[in-house]
Amino acid sequence: xxxxxxxxxxxxxxxxxxxxxxxxxxxxxxxxxxxxxxxxxxxxxxxxxxxxxxxxxxxxxxxxxxxxxxxxxxxxxxxxxxxxxxxxxxxxxxxxxxxxxxxxxxxxxxxxxxxxxxxxxxxxxxxxxxxxxxxxxxxxxxxxxxxxxxxxxxxxxxxxxxxxxxxxxxxxxxxxxxxxxxxxxxxxxxxxxxxxxxxxxxxxxxxxxxxxxxxxxxxxxxxxxxxxxxxxxxxxxxxxxxxxxxxxxxxxxxxxxxxxxxxxxxxxxxxxxxxxxxxxxxxxxxxxxxxxxxxxxxxxxxxxxxxxxxxxxxxxxxxxxxxxxxxxxxxxxxxxxxx
Amino acid sequence: xxxxxxxxxxxxxxxxxxxxxxxxxxxxxxxxxxxxxxxxxxxxxxxxxxxxxxxxxxxxxxxxxxxxxxxxxxxxxxxxxxxxxxxxxxxxxxxxxxxxxxxxxxxxxxxxxxxxxxxxxxxxxxxxxxxxxxxxxxxxxxxxxxxxxxxxxxxxxxxxxxxxxxxxxxxxxxxxxxxxxxxxxxxxxxxxxxxxxxxxxxxxxxxxxxxxxxxxxxxxxxxxxxxxxxxxxxxxxxxxxxxxxxxxxxxxxxxxxxxxxxxxxxxxxxxxxxxxxxxxxxxxxxxxxxxxxxxxxxxxxxxxxxxxxxxxxxxxxxxxxxxxxxxxxxxxxxxxxxxxxxxxxxxxxxxxxxxxxxxxxxxxxxxxxxxxxxxxxxxxxxxxxxxxxxxxxxxxxxxxxxxxxxxxxxxxxxxxxxxxxxxxxxxxxxxxxxxxxxxxxxxxxxxxxxxxxxxxxxxxxxxxxxxxxxxxxxxxxxxxxxxxxxxxxxxxxx
Numbered sequence: 057x058x059x060x061x062x063x064x065x066x067x068x069x070x071x072x073x074x075x076x077x078x079x080x081x082x083x084x085x086x087x088x089x090x091x092x093x094x095x096x097x098x099x100x101x102x103x104x105x106x107x108x109x110x111x112x113x114x115x116x117x118x119x120x121x122x123x124x125x126x127x128x129x130x131x132x133x134x135x136x137x138x139x140x141x142x143x144x145x146x147x148x149x150x151x152x153x154x155x156x157x158x159x160x161x162x163x164x165x166x167x168x169x170x171x172x173x174x175x176x177x178x179x180x181x182x183x184x185x186x187x188x189x190x191x192x193x194x195x196x197x198x199x200x201x202x203x204x205x206x207x208x209x210x211x212x213x214x215x216x217x218x219x220x221x222x223x224x225x226x227x228x229x230x231x232x233x234x235x236x237x238x239x240x241x242x243x244x245x246x247x248x249x250x251x252x253x254x255x256x257x258x259x260x261x262x263x264x265x266x267x268x269x270x271x272x273x274x275x276x277x278x279x280x281x282x283x284x285x286x287x288x289x290x291x292x293x294x295x296x297x298x299x300x301x302x303x304x305x306x307x308x309x310x311x312x313x314x315x316x317x318x319x320x321x322x323x324x325x326x327x328x329x330x331x332x333x334x335x336x337x338x339x340x341x342x343x344x345x346x347x348x349x350x351x352x353x354x355x356x357x358x359x360x361x362x363x364x365x366x367x368x369x370x371x372x373x374x375x376x377x378x379x380x381x382x383x384x385x386x387x388x389x390x391x392x393x394x395x
Numbered sequence: 396x397x398x399x400x401x402x403x404x405x406x407x408x409x410x411x412x413x414x415x416x417x418x419x420x421x422x423x424x425x426x427x428x429x430x431x432x433x434x435x436x437x438x439x440x441x442x443x444x445x446x447x448x449x450x451x452x453x454x455x456x457x458x459x460x461x462x463x464x465x466x467x468x469x470x471x472x473x474x475x476x477x478x479x480x481x482x483x484x485x486x487x488x489x490x491x492x493x494x495x496x497x498x499x500x501x502x503x504x505x506x507x508x509x510x511x512x513x514x515x516x517x518x519x520x521x522x523x524x525x526x527x528x529x530x531x532x533x534x535x536x537x538x539x540x541x542x543x544x545x546x547x548x549x550x551x552x553x554x555x556x557x558x559x560x561x562x563x564x565x566x567x568x569x570x571x572x573x574x575x576x577x578x579x580x581x582x583x584x585x586x587x588x589x590x591x592x593x594x595x596x597x598x599x600x601x602x603x604x605x606x607x608x609x610x611x612x613x614x615x616x617x618x619x620x621x622x623x624x625x626x627x628x629x630x631x632x633x634x635x636x637x638x639x640x641x642x643x644x645x646x647x648x649x650x651x652x653x654x655x656x657x658x659x660x661x662x663x664x665x666x667x668x669x670x671x672x673x674x675x676x677x678x679x680x681x682x683x684x685x686x687x688x689x690x691x692x693x694x695x696x697x698x699x700x701x702x703x704x705x706x707x708x709x710x711x712x713x714x715x716x717x718x719x720x721x722x723x724x725x726x727x728x729x730x731x732x733x734x735x736x737x738x739x740x741x742x743x744x745x746x747x748x749x750x751x752x753x754x755x756x757x758x759x760x761x762x763x764x765x766x767x768x769x770x771x772x773x774x775x776x777x778x779x780x781x782x783x784x785x786x787x788x789x790x791x792x793x794x795x796x797x798x799x800x801x802x803x804x805x806x807x808x809x810x811x812x813x814x815x816x817x818x819x820x821x822x823x824x825x826x827x828x829x830x831x832x833x834x835x836x837x838x839x840x841x842x843x844x845x846x847x848x849x850x851x852x853x854x855x856x857x858x859x860x861x862x863x864x865x866x867x868x869x870x871x872x873x874x875x876x877x878x879x880x881x882x883x884x885x886x887x888x889x
Contacts, residue, residue: 257761258753265750268739274698275728275736276750276805277718335741 074385075329079344086351094358103354105237109229111350112243113138113305113314115343116298118321118328119250120179120291122342125325126254127284128267128334129186129193131291135317136204137178138299141171142309143208145300149220159223167224171296178204179292183285201318208311218308228304239301246294251339253290263287267334316368323375324349326382399458400425400589401446401477401558406455408441415441416452419615421608423558426587428580430604430621432595434633434824435794438613439593443560446591447479448472460557476557480547480564488536493518495535496550521549525579541572548579552588559583560591565599566822569684570850570888577603595824597629598853611635634826642876645860646840649674651710653844654726654813656695659704664690665868666703670861672813672844677835679859680848682888687868689731692817692848696728697721708813722751727811729802731818731848733795737802740791744783745772747790747801751809775804779834796827803834814838817848832858850888852881864888 070077090098097103117134124131145167152163178200185196228238254260266273266283273280303309328345330337349371356362356370402422408415416438423429433439444450446457448467456465459475467475486495496518501509518531527545535543544564551559565573580590580603594600600607601621608618609632617632631637652671660666665687672678682688693699695706697715705712708724715721721728730736738747749756749768756768772786779800783793790801799820806814819835820828835858839845849855855862862879864872864887872887 256763258757258763259761261746261750261753261763265739265742265746268742269735271736272739274718275696275730277722278750279717279719335739 073329073338073341075327075341076338076344078381079327079341079348083344083348083351086348086355090351090355090358094355097358098355105231105235107350107354108240109237109305110239110354111346112239113298113301114317114321114324114349115243115346116246116294116301117317118324118342118346119246119339120294121321122325122328122330122337122339123250123263123287123294124193124197124291125330125332126263126267126334126337127287128270129197129284129288130322130332131179131182131197131288131295132194132318132322133178133182133197133201133204134291134295134298134321135314136201136208137175137292137295138302138317139208139309139311139313140178140204140299141174141296142299142303142313143212143217143311144174145171146217146220146303146309147211149224150217153219153221157221157223159221164224164227168297168300171300172293175293175296175299176289177292178295179289180285182292183288186288187281187284205311212309212311214311216308216310222307225304225307228301239305242297242301246297247339247343250290250294254339259283259286264335267331267336269335316371319368319375320349320371323371323378326375327378398425399423400427400460402458403442403446404455404458406442406445406457407453408438408445408450409453414613416445416610416613418455419610419613420455421615421618423589423591423606425557426584426589427606428584428590428592428604430600430607431591431593431610432600432607432629432633433610434595434826435796436612437610439610440562441613442610443479443562443591443593446472447477447560473554476555477560478551478554478556478558479560479562480544480551481562482564482566486535486543486547486550489534491532491534492529492538492546493531495546496521496531496553499550500553517553521553524552525549525582527575527579539572541568541575544568544576545579552583556588558589558591560593562593563595564592565594565596570885571683573599595633597626600624600629609633630825634824636826642856643677643836643839643858643860644876645675645677647675647842649842649844652707653709654846655707655710657705657707659691659694659701659706660868661690661694661699661702664699665865668704668865668870670863670870670873672846674812674842674844675839676861677839677845677847677859679855679862680846680865681850681852681855681862681884682865683850686865686888688848688850688865689817691865692728692731692815692846695721695815695846696726722809722811725810725812727751727806727809727814729799729806729814729816729819731821733798733802733822737805738790738798741789743787744776744781744790744793744801745769745786748772748775748786748804748808751805771808775808779804779807780830794824794827796823796830799823799827799831803831807838811843813844813846815846815848818851819847819849820851820854821849828854852884855879855884856881 117138120134121131148167149163152159154160182197182200185191185200186193230238232238232241262278262283266278266280270280302313306313324345325342326332328337328342330342353367399422404420406416406419419442431439431442441450445452448469448471451466456463493514497514500517501514515531522529525548529542529545535546564576568576583590592604604621606619607621607624609616611633653674654672656668656670659668668691670678680688680691690699694701695715697717697720700716706715707713713724734740749771753763756764756771758764776783776786781797781800781804790798793801820831823831835845847859856879860876862874862876862884863870864884866888
């Protein structure tokens, strides 16, 4: 008697937020698997700190794509925007580097401020293409992404820009209380801001409604163009911050850093339960998906036999699997509501 | 002559414990035009689906052409000669008229190669059967709703059809198109094909059908000859309620107009439209589908800004260039198509109600004041008697009438002074329709200026104190309520 009711209760909890619970279960399974197979190599403080310093790069970009996807669009220009920001800021840092190889105190706040402005500008460009010129977001941002990458190439001839002070990289690779990587803090701040925007503000409610139906949104008097521009601007800012973290993590900037991130970020967002047609999706799912992907990749690296070249193959496979799974759960829902 | 074609006998059907149909029996003779009426959720669709084999009845049986069936499959139903024309017509918008018409026979014959000559011949024959002419090479997506319907009908006739079931066929048709459709139905009758016509529009039931069947909450409430039916009985059978219809008489009309249109126009849509709306008045704007009424409505809400003339609010010229601008001038707009323009269907009832006033429900930094938001939602769900256990439920869980109340609530929550409603009761059941009319009349009596754009003439006559008739983009008549009746309005419209 009790087992079935317990099971039902568990089922109820699972169904209340399928995406989140599915991710939690997957993370738990993977952690158990790693504990059984590679416990000593995986469960070290330094390993987790490394992961926490790495994932904010693409984690931030995923947050941007998530926002765009909630409006029913997508932002494929995040990697291009990130690289363009980091290259421009690398040039600026070279100029700021003193003869002794250090940086003036204002340098780091300045580059971050400029990076945010640049990101907002790139996003505004996307937003204009999408809202004023009615270019489908997938094409508009793919185009602008190529454009940003092209500018990077033209500026650097494809070379890495690295001759700036190491002080920048050192500052970002610090740990708060010797524990928490700065990258993680930047990511967390941005994630909290976006969570707040989505769940507590009028902007967030409007964004979901816009994604549900742009026509109804217009008939309801929402300033849809402005909403789209704001959203792509926030996405641009996320991407730019991601670029600044890449700049620190690699201690250099290059036009083709992070090229696998585009697909990976789309995968994360879809895996996190954001509807590709817009109107649905929560940040907790996306954050869990980011963590899951990092755990998967780091875990796989602990198996020397599995080449890192297989990563794209795995990501592509997982993306399609998740979409197919979503199709089945959505269909199950439709069936239950029909009867 | 009086040979029975279809007899449904004691049909029962329930879905997870809910009785959709309880002991329903009725019959249709060969060549009869039979109207099946009932409110949303009365079981009409279930009954059609049982006749066409989509559902199997839990008890009871169907007799068709003298044979008795306790269950049939959709294919068997088609082979017996039963065809259903659904509201979405099930046609391919990306193919031409010709391809749509011939596709079924081509597929049925299992042909591997396309013979365009044969396809053209088949399509021509199909349209000739009901004496209509439509460009065979036109893409179906570019046709009007009425033309799509004709294609669906002629395609249905390509089989050896004995009974055509039409599911609310007139919903999106203009008056003229409804006439054409009725003419086609009468032609079918002459050829001995029976029509089961699903509708909840009273005037249509009277005009076309010989016999009727009315369902309410899954039960048969009346079946018989249309001759014995009148307005009052019809409404009563449909709803179980009696309504007294009373014409709206404005109580307090403001001295100065609150909204004026002065020779406004959009080239190609409408021109030289002038009128004045006073607080407390309900103006009806009516006309055929292509009369420019919808464009005029959209322009008053800033969706299609005018190119000529000017709008005035309280005597001051206003630029209505976007819906936001219109809202800021105190204008609300209930759009024509509730499903695609009025409501965020998958979102909650609450979200839908507060969307237009969300900015005023915020604290600092655009943070939504959850308490005031919930309070506002509770108020409107109560005020408009929206039947829902929980305003967090999605809008798509509501019936048509309740959905329309949500759209009304969404605009009333914004306390507009001028409310424009485009087709306020399209697809709404009689009970809700009556309630919505009552609400509108009360709002006008409280001082709001209301404009109703509709081609539902009884609605215009009953609710409006002034009536503007549009034709070919111009206002061709301005009538006062006292001098207006349906015939007179119609004579200006056509």
